[in-house]
Amino acid sequence: MVAGFAYYLYECLGTIVKIGTNLKRDMVAHHLVTMALALIAYNINLKRMCVMWQALFDVSNPLLHIAKGLHSANVPALEPLKHAMFKFFALSFLVCRVIMGPYSILWPSFTVGLEVLPPQYSYPCLGLMVFVYGLQLLWFYKIVEIAIKGDKAADKRD
Template structure:
């Protein structure tokens, strides 16, 4: 009975957060019904996150079997790219919605655009219901992403994706528990901005439109370079030299660990941008045909299982 009560309260709380998200986005009501987010402090809080994760898996699996599969039947040129097409549909759908909601829900905050406000008045910062809900959805996406990366057909950058997802989950989780959602929001926004362009470029390629793929790949490369190789290192700099540890002249172990994870993502981003440059060079040599080194076709994108020898 106790478990049923916890799950019932968690469901009601999840519906409340989702409803408040709708009100904030549509009506712009960002001042009323504020409350502090103090992390996973009860079974109800954990259950809320569990419900969001479960819906994350169910909703995108249903979309895969219905809408995305129908789009594949209509537009996909080569059936051998079916897995990649469905993957890109899922990623494009989520990241597009995520970026849109992020700018609508957090766009009115000064710290969202100016990093000098990122670490000011953290003790008095209240997390509005819409912001908390959106943050938990993002955290659930990366957690479910670990599951998908592990159990779905493995790509050649499997290890990099696994480390990247694990580091991102840890960063978002720690920032949530420590009531530092500002930096978590900036982290995942910088990660998500370029992704819709990449996924839609892939979809155009799988559908046989090299022109559309190239037209989207160029702004994707620019967005990736700006957000992950310029703005993200700036975020790391402001966190190390203007964060709570710097202000109090004492860094807690959790803060040192978090800063290490922040910096760990930089070489991964650099490696991925190296692959992007290879694609650009190959595209120029192939008269504009884009072949993503991370995902050009299923023959090259996924790790082929080794044949057993007698």
């Protein structure tokens, strides 16, 4: 949890001072909101919930980085592997972030969370979590767009 917070902070600060990866606005917003949720979770002893969310959402990350690496390699013999990795990434993103997110994170937060936490913590957390889930839906739309249109969809946005 602390390592994830530190990494997000590093990426956001790197974007501000133009060192390392230059994040887009939606990713900066995601990092800031996730860092706020981690701070709240740490403060009110909901570390397990935060770690569960990070673990669930991070399942797709290695597959994305493998697909990106294969794409950057630009080796024709690796094209089938690149497309397979992107498909596995898209499937894991759909299952872990789009389908399981509401079931394993949002539903318990909107039901049990409201019974257990005081309103000054539960309502801001719910708003931030819905924002993060909205980003997941936006990103899945972009993933589908890239899957349909290929690299042209990504080039159009840059």
